[in-house]
Amino acid sequence: MVNARILVVDDDPALAEMIGIVLRAEDYDVAFCADGAAALDAFHAERPDLILLDVMLPGLDGVEVCARIRAESGIPIIMLTARTDTIDVVAGLEAGADDYVAKPFNTKELVARIRTRLRPVTRPSSDVVRIGDLELDVIGHEVRRGTERINLTPLEFELLLALALKPEQVFTREMLLEQVWGYQYKADTRLVNVHVQRLRAKIEEDPDNPTLVTTVRGVGYRAGS
Amino acid sequence: MPRLLDPRAWWRRIRRGWRSSLALRMISMTVLLSTIAAVGVGVAIDLSVRQSLLDARRTQLVTLSQNATISGQRSFEVSAGQADPDIDAVLNGGLRAIVNAAATTSEGTSYALLPAPGQNVPGEFANAISPALQFGVLDVVVSESIRAAVGADEEGRIYSQSTGVPRADGTIAPAIVTGSTVEIRGVRYELYLVYDISDTQQTLSTIQFALAGAGLVLIVLIGVVAFLVVRLVVGPVEVAAATSRRLAAGDLDVRLPVRGDDVLATLARSFNGMAESLRGQITRLAELSSVQQRFVSDVSHELRTPLTTIRLAGDVLRDRTDRFDPETARTVELLHTQILRFEELLADLLEMSRFDAGAVEMEYDRVNVARLVEDTVAGMTMLADQRGSELVVIAEGGHFEAEIDARRIRRILTNLIGNAIDHGEGRPIEVWVDSDAGAAAIAVRDFGVGIAAADLDRVFARFWRADPSRQRTTGGSGLGLAISLEDAALHGGWLEAWSAPGQGSCFRLTVPRRRGISLGGSPLPLPPELPLESAEPAAAGAGDAG
Numbered sequence: 001m002v003n004a005r006i007l008v009v010d011d012d013p014a015l016a017e018m019i020g021i022v023l024r025a026e027d028y029d030v031a032f033c034a035d036g037a038a039a040l041d042a043f044h045a046e047r048p049d050l051i052l053l054d055v056m057l058p059g060l061d062g063v064e065v066c067a068r069i070r071a072e073s074g075i076p077i078i079m080l081t082a083r084t085d086t087i088d089v090v091a092g093l094e095a096g097a098d099d100y101v102a103k104p105f106n107t108k109e110l111v112a113r114i115r116t117r118l119r120p121v122t123r124p125s126s127d128v129v130r131i132g133d134l135e136l137d138v139i140g141h142e143v144r145r146g147t148e149r150i151n152l153t154p155l156e157f158e159l160l161l162a163l164a165l166k167p168e169q170v171f172t173r174e175m176l177l178e179q180v181w182g183y184q185y186k187a188d189t190r191l192v193n194v195h196v197q198r199l200r201a202k203i204e205e206d207p208d209n210p211t212l213v214t215t216v217r218g219v220g221y222r223a224g225s
Numbered sequence: 226m227p228r229l230l231d232p233r234a235w236w237r238r239i240r241r242g243w244r245s246s247l248a249l250r251m252i253s254m255t256v257l258l259s260t261i262a263a264v265g266v267g268v269a270i271d272l273s274v275r276q277s278l279l280d281a282r283r284t285q286l287v288t289l290s291q292n293a294t295i296s297g298q299r300s301f302e303v304s305a306g307q308a309d310p311d312i313d314a315v316l317n318g319g320l321r322a323i324v325n326a327a328a329t330t331s332e333g334t335s336y337a338l339l340p341a342p343g344q345n346v347p348g349e350f351a352n353a354i355s356p357a358l359q360f361g362v363l364d365v366v367v368s369e370s371i372r373a374a375v376g377a378d379e380e381g382r383i384y385s386q387s388t389g390v391p392r393a394d395g396t397i398a399p400a401i402v403t404g405s406t407v408e409i410r411g412v413r414y415e416l417y418l419v420y421d422i423s424d425t426q427q428t429l430s431t432i433q434f435a436l437a438g439a440g441l442v443l444i445v446l447i448g449v450v451a452f453l454v455v456r457l458v459v460g461p462v463e464v465a466a467a468t469s470r471r472l473a474a475g476d477l478d479v480r481l482p483v484r485g486d487d488v489l490a491t492l493a494r495s496f497n498g499m500a501e502s503l504r505g506q507i508t509r510l511a512e513l514s515s516v517q518q519r520f521v522s523d524v525s526h527e528l529r530t531p532l533t534t535i536r537l538a539g540d541v542l543r544d545r546t547d548r549f550d551p552e553t554a555r556t557v558e559l560l561h562t563q564i565l566r567f568e569e570l571l572a573d574l575l576e577m578s579r580f581d582a583g584a585v586e587m588e589y590d591r592v593n594v595a596r597l598v599e600d601t602v603a604g605m606t607m608l609a610d611q612r613g614s615e616l617v618v619i620a621e622g623g624h625f626e627a628e629i630d631a632r633r634i635r636r637i638l639t640n641l642i643g644n645a646i647d648h649g650e651g652r653p654i655e656v657w658v659d660s661d662a663g664a665a666a667i668a669v670r671d672f673g674v675g676i677a678a679a680d681l682d683r684v685f686a687r688f689w690r691a692d693p694s695r696q697r698t699t700g701g702s703g704l705g706l707a708i709s710l711e712d713a714a715l716h717g718g719w720l721e722a723w724s725a726p727g728q729g730s731c732f733r734l735t736v737p738r739r740r741g742i743s744l745g746g747s748p749l750p751l752p753p754e755l756p757l758e759s760a761e762p763a764a765a766g767a768g769d770a771g
Contacts, residue, residue, distance in 0.1 A: 012530050018537045025541065082529040103529040104568055107540035186632070218591070 004118050005029040007048035009039045009065065010080065011058050019052065022107050028114070036060030040068055043075075050076045050117055053097070055088050063088070063095045070096030074153035076117035080105075093194035098155040099181055100191075116182030117155070131164035131223050132212045134203060143203065155180065156199045163213060163223040172220040196221060247462075248455045255451035256444060263440040270436055275429055279387070282425050283401055287383050290403035290418050293326035294383065297416065301409045319409070320353055327418050334420055335390070337363050341406065341413040342376055366390055367402055367417050375404035375415050390421060399426045461489045465496055477504040518582045525575040532568065539564045566702075573704040577687070580711040587715055589740050591626040592634070594665045595658045601638045602656055605646070613651035614671075616642070619755070620658040627665040627738045633712040634736070637720070638667060640705040641732045645671035648730070659748040664718075664735050666749040672729035676722070684722055685710045709734075719744060723751045 006023055010016040011034045020030045033042035037059030043051065051069065055062035066077055079092040079100040089100055101113055129136040135144045141157055143150040152160065159180050163171060173192040177183040181191060200207045216222055242249060300322040320338065327334045335355040354363060371386045378384070384404040389397035402419045464481065471479045480500060481493035539561045546554045579585050602616050609616045638656075645654045649671035657668040676684060683689050688703035706720075713720035718736035731752035737744055 012534070015530055015534045015537075018534045018541075021541060022537050025544075082526045104533040104536045104571075106536050107544075110537075 003027055003029045004049040005031065005046065006114065007031045007033060007039075007042060007046050007051045009033045009036070009042070009051060009057065009062070010054040011035065011056075012054070019110070022110065023114075026111055026114075034058075036062065036065050039065045043069055043073075048075070050078065050114060052114075053077055053079050053092075055079055055081045055083075055092055063091045066092055066097050067095040070153070074151070074156075076154060078113055078117065089188070090190055090194060093191060094198070096153070096198070098153065098195075100188075112182065119182075129161060129164045131160070131167065134160075134164075134212065136161055136164055145203075150202055152199070152202060156195065156202065159195055159199055160203070160213070163221065167223040170216045170219050170222045176220070192221075248452075248459045251455045251459070252448060252451045256448045259447040260444050263443055267436045267440050271433055274432055278425055278429055279422075282422055283385055283387075286401050286420050286422075287385050287403055289327055289420075290383050290385075290405060293323045293418060294381075294405040294407060294416060296326040297323035298407045301407060316353055316409070319407070323416065323418070327420075334418055335366075336419070337367065337417040338407075339415045339417070341415050362391060363417075366400065366419055367404070371402060371404050371417075372415070375406060375417075378406055381406065388419070390419060398423050458489070461493070465492065468496070472500055472503070477507060515582070518578055521574065521578040522582065525571055525578060528571055532564075532571065536564055536568065570702040570704075573702040573708060576708055577704055577711075580708070585715060587630045587740075588632065589628050590631055592629050592631045593625075594627050594629070594634075594660060594667065595620045597631060597635060598638060598656055598658045598667055601635050602642065605639065605642050608643075609646050609654065612646050612649070614646055614649045615653040617653055617655050618658070619655055619753070625660060625738070627660065627736065628740050629665075629716060629736055630712075633715065634667075634734075637709040637712050637734055638669070640709050641667075641669040641734070644705065644732070645669050645673075645730075648673040650674060652729075655753075657749055657753045659753075660738065661748040662738070663742065664737055664744055664746070664748055666733060666735045666747045668731055668733040668749050668751065668753050670729065670731040670752050675726045675728055675730050676724040677726060678724075681722055681724055685720070717741070717743065719747070721751055 006028050008016050008019050008023075008030060010019070010032075013034065016032050016034065020032065023030045031042065031046040031048060033039050036057035039053070039057070039060065053062050053066055057065065062079060066079070069075065069077065076099075077097045079089070079097045080103060081088055081092065081100050082103045083089075092100060098117055099113055101110055127138050129138060133145055134150075136142075136157070137144070138161065141154065143152050143157065143160070159176065162176065162179050171179075173189040174186065176192050177187045177189070181187065196213060197207075200210050200213055203212055204210045211224070213221055213223060297319045300319040304318050316338070320336065324334065324336060327336070336353070337355065338353040340352060366388050368386060368388065371384050374384045382405070386402050386404075388400050388402045390400045392398050398421050400419050400421050402417055404415060404417050407414050407416050461481075468479050468481050477500070480497045483490050483493045483497070539557070542557045543561050546557055549557065598620070599618055602618055606616055642654065642656065650673040652672040654672075655668075655670040657666075657670065659666055680689075685706050687707045689706075690703055710720050713734055713736065716736040717740070718734060721733050721735075722730065723733070724730035733747060733749060733751045733753075735744060735747040735749075
């Protein structure tokens with residue numbers, strides 16, 4: 001198996017190099033980019049499997065870079081952020097980042113986040129899962145409404161699949177954080193909130209009155225109503 | 226009702242009103258003093274008017290009596306000179322002349338013609354007394370002193386005296402009595418004329434009434450003037466007082482209106498100047514403070530990138546410890562622990578700067594407090610075991626959910642238990658939970674050395690450490706309790722400390738059960754005590770009841 005390739009977009013050379021050392025030790029291929037404006041070109045040139053993206057970047061800031069990459073690809077993006085309490089995190093997630101790691105992070109945290117995003121989706125027993133009028137093709141990683149194909153990122157697909165596989169179950173945000181994001185401990189529930197919103201915007205007929213992914217007040221989410 | 230009737234309550238109220246209202250004091254004093262002055266002046270005027278009125282009246286009446294006496298005497302002499310005079314005719318003619326001459330007031334004049342004492346009176350004539358003075362009235366009206374004076378008179382003078390005449394309705398009419406002597410056929414008679422001077426009294430009363438009315442009007446006027454003046458002066462002072470209160474309450478934009486160019490305007494101007502300079506100072510301080518806060522926040526954030534690099538480097542080194550010689554390996558280990566400590570310190574510092582900037586967001590959730598306590602305690606049991614302390618949860622029944630930010634409450638609890646483990650001397654540590662309708666409380670009690678009373682106030686201060694020489698297991702940035710206090714305050718709750726040297730200490734957290742409601746008390750005493758009959762093992766783990 002070919003090693004997964006990771007693009008590190010960070011303007012701090014020391015940190016970028018250190019991340020490179022850590023990731024190589026974990027048998028990843030690593031490419032670097034230190035400028036926001038050059039990040040998109042680097043993404044095209046390097047064709048990585050995952051991007052580590054610093055929020056504060058010269059040239060073009062991380063949120064904008066994230067949005068541009070997301071516009072053309074569902075590649076897993078993990079933000080590196082120093083300010084978890086500002087709107088940076090939410091802005092990054094809304095721009096399409098799958099997850100974020102708050103500085104200062106350690107090797108284990110970083111590697112755990114990357115592994116989760118690169119792991120293969122657990123295969124359900126059936127190849128096709130239905131939810132409402134949607135059809136999830138588990139093998140082809142595709143979602144169709146009738147003949148229309150809906151583009152989901154791998155994370156969004158995984159989130160929808162988790163809900164669709166157990167339509168009777170109400171998922172708390174913590175359960176989803178563990179199942180989809182791989183968090184063992186309490187994590188930021190904003191991850192779930194933002195991604196459910198993004199998912200609804202893509203699959204619901206009327207995202208303001210969702211019917212496929214509904215909110216259970218005070219508990220979490222479930223498939224159907 | 227008893228309060229309304231209680232005179233002491235009224236007295237207190239009046240005293241309070243008196244002490245608190247400058248206007249009331251000034252107006253009352255002015256009115257009181259002017260009343261005293263007006264009464265004094267009124268009495269003086271009344272006395273002098275009365276005196277002069279009576280004097281004039283008396284002089285007039287004495288003259289009248291003199292004329293009447295002369296007329297009577299002449300009449301007596303004329304009739305006495307006639308042949309075969311009838312004594313009755315003589316007397317009647319004389320008396321008629323006297324009464325005619327003395328008739329003056331509407332009330333009429335009474336007379337009494339009495340033989341002087343010691344005179345030999347002809348048998349057929351004893352005296353002549355007008356009807357008003359008969360039946361003993363005469364002795365009341367004409368006093369002994371005037372009778373003595375008239376009786377001793379040798380020069381034909383007229384004597385006068387003030388007196389009173391009983392009226393038919395029982396009241397006494399003021400009167401003046403004059404006494405003189407006349408001779409009828411060689412016999413000396415005393416002639417008393419009694420003049421009713423009710424009309425003079427009437428005049429006097431009218432004057433008194435007018436005086437009293439004028440005085441009253443004057444006092445009322447003075448009161449009104451005093452009120453206006455006081456308002457003119459005290460009004461602005463009261464406005465100034467109210468404005469300073471608002472200023473003190475933090476409303477830095479209030480100003481006094483400046484009118485005219487007098488001393489009050491000067492006061493208003495200086496007040497406004499003071500308020501302006503105060504606002505300037507406070508604004509400057511606030512700016513300085515916010516610059517400092519931002520600086521702390523920026524520094525904390527800027528430190529994070531290099532710290533991440535150091536952390537990763539430390540991790541890489543630590544993963545390769547087995548390749549190093551023992552001293553280098555130990556160095557790497559030290560480096561690692563200090564990086565962790567640095568990280569913790571930075572996180573706490575950042576949290577503190579968030580509190581200072583007021584930039585915190587609460588994530589309220591309905592949480593079973595007893596369960597939260599059990600989870601947290603379970604997570605710290607290993608650490609407690611290492612120090613030989615047993616963690617005992619004492620939850621006394623009936624626990625419901627509370628609306629809290631679980632992350633913050635857990636952080637407070639972790640911090641309190643960590644401190645208790647550090648200072649618990651390996652003795653058991655009790656974690657109490659209880660709640661009532663309004664509040665939920667958690668108390669952490671250790672039985673260690675305790676905190677000196679002088680230090681108890683400072684335990685929540687930033688970077689304060691109980692005992693620098695004490696070994697620490699949970700690290701700690703020195704900001705733990707300060708952050709806990711802020712977290713408790715964000716909930717609208719309390720974090721209180723109790724300690725007795727040698728008996729350990731207790732920290733009690735009380736938060737309202739629902740957000741926004743204010744605390745009335747805590748469900749747990751400080752420190753909580755087990756009832757004597759309640760056995761400890763039975764109480765431990767009772768939180769399942771929730």
